[in-house]
């Protein structure tokens with residue numbers, strides 16, 4: 497029996513992803529029966545193709561000239577302006593053009609660009625992510641993790657997301673931006689607001705949201721001027737002072753690049769850290785393997801990122817007709833590359849639903865693939881590795897207890913609260 501219409505439509509609702517059993521059931525059925533599947537959308541959306549097999553996700557990711565990420569074609573998330581308008585109770589026009597922020601919204605960052613312009617924008621910050629640059633950060637990461645974990649001493653339990661998982665990535669972001677550590681709380685708040693659109697605990701009124709965006713833009717613009725006058729080795733200086741075709745980046749693009757780095761480097765790493773501790777709590781025998789043999793931690797990092805899939809999907813839009821598994825994808829069609837599903841493809845890992853910290857096998861898709869492969873993947877892996885090394889040494893009995901609360905979104909696998917016992 498094929499996947500029901502209700503199940504297909506449910507993939508558009510954030511609620512469906514509050515617990516992953518249902519989407520995994522739907523994706524398993526798609527992979528077995530209909531790997532390229534048309535899914536209707538609610539709220540007047542035109543519908544889209546669900547791509548659920550590992551090989552197909554890779555094939556599409558290697559063809560940015562056919563499958564565009566460009567904002568002009570709709571960008572990297574599924575909801576169309578009509579759908580956003582319906583959900584947020586605003587007009588389609590407002591959803592297309594948030595007026596007060598026209599400058600800010602008018603910008604594009606590398607993640608919503610296609611080659612060749614994508615390559616130029618990516619090159620601007622690439623020096624900040626070379627293996628050498630990142631290796632030199634390891635002592636810094638370890639020092640920060642030590643301080644965070646020392647602050648937990650004497651406690652038998654804590655709320656892990658705010659105490660550890662959220663703290664490290666924003667501290668590292670403040671470091672990469674070379675801004676005072678006190679600013680990190682603002683970075684955290686902004687990042688939550690940007691991705692938390694469907695979550696009642698996070699969503700603000702339209703006016704409040706605008707005010708928060710204006711505050712963010714004001715902060716970023718001030719940094720722009722500062723780093724123009726006093727360039728350093730940090731990511732902001734790279735954005736401000738590198739020229740594209742002899743021209744500096746315009747302000748709208750700069751603001752978008754700033755937001756991208758804040759969100760991309762923050763939420764995802766946080767969720768791989770909290771999701772990793774959750775997975776080890778749910779699989780004590782796997783955790784014991786790491787306690788017995790810490791040299792397995794790098795392999796465990798790979799497995800955690802496969803298992804957790806911090807990014808659930810990315811969208812592409814076909815800009816020419818293309819045939820995939822005998823089906824015609826038409827110019828203009830939307831596609832969802834479900835990384836969450838590709839990472840459980842039984843053809844790649846026969847026991848894909850087993851969490852195994854010592855597994856071999858192909859590289860997971862959590863960092864994407866091809867043209868837009870995550871620029872920060874090494875940094876994220878380093879943070880996760882150091883946290884696990886220090887955490888398992890100091891708190892070998894750490895385990896998640898109580899209710900895990902997720903942010904309401906079908907885009908990111910985002911844990912907002914997770915109580916843990918430390919001893």
Ligand code: HEM
Pocket residue numbers: 565572606607608618756757760761762764765768801805806807810861862863864865867868869870871872873875876877
């Ligand atoms: C576990 C942590 C992380 C995960 C799972 C993750 C995931 C991803 C994914 C799936 C993409 C591909 C987007 C696409 O195909 O359209 C991406 C791109 C990107 N990520 Fe990450 N990311 C993580 C950490 C980071 C960090 C730490 C940074 C920077 C500090 C970062 C910065 C970026 C940027 C700038 C892009 C855009 C690259 C491009 O368009 O060429 N990410 N990330």
